[in-house]
Amino acid sequence: MKHGGATTADNLCYACIFCNLQKGTDLGSINWQTGELVRFFNPRRDFWGEHFWLDEALIQPLTEIGEVTARIFDFNVDERVIERQALILSGQYPSASALKRINK
Numbered sequence: 082m083k084h085g086g087a088t089t090a091d092n093l094c095y096a097c098i099f100c101n102l103q104k105g106t107d108l109g110s111i112n113w114q115t116g117e118l119v120r121f122f123n124p125r126r127d128f129w130g131e132h133f134w135l136d137e138a139l140i141q142p143l144t145e146i147g148e149v150t151a152r153i154f155d156f157n158v159d160e161r162v163i164e165r166q167a168l169i170l171s172g173q174y175p176s177a178s179a180l181k182r183i184n185k
């Protein structure tokens with residue numbers, strides 16, 4: 082709400098507790114190589130596979146949007162990678178619905 086926008090379904094997005102806490106009210110971050118402000122990945126309009134790829138249990142960025150998002154959201158902090166490894170081993174990651182979106 083800090084930046085405005087409606088509290089409606091088309092302006093909201095599901096997020097896990099880790100991503101939600103890391104994001105806070107931020108909308109993006111700095112690309113330290115260029116000094117440019119870069120927006121975060123927008124799950125409502127961006128395709129995951131365009132900005133990231135799955136390197137075993139690591140989420141690797143493909144774009145500067147992917148880089149700032151992965152860095153600020155701490156996608157690859159140890160405990161999250163360990164959780165992802167366990168989900169991969171049990172066949173639950175990525176989910177079938179995520180794969181459909183990733184492969185779009």
Ligand SMILES: [Zn+2]
Nearest residue numbers: 096097099100
């Ligand atoms: Zn998350």
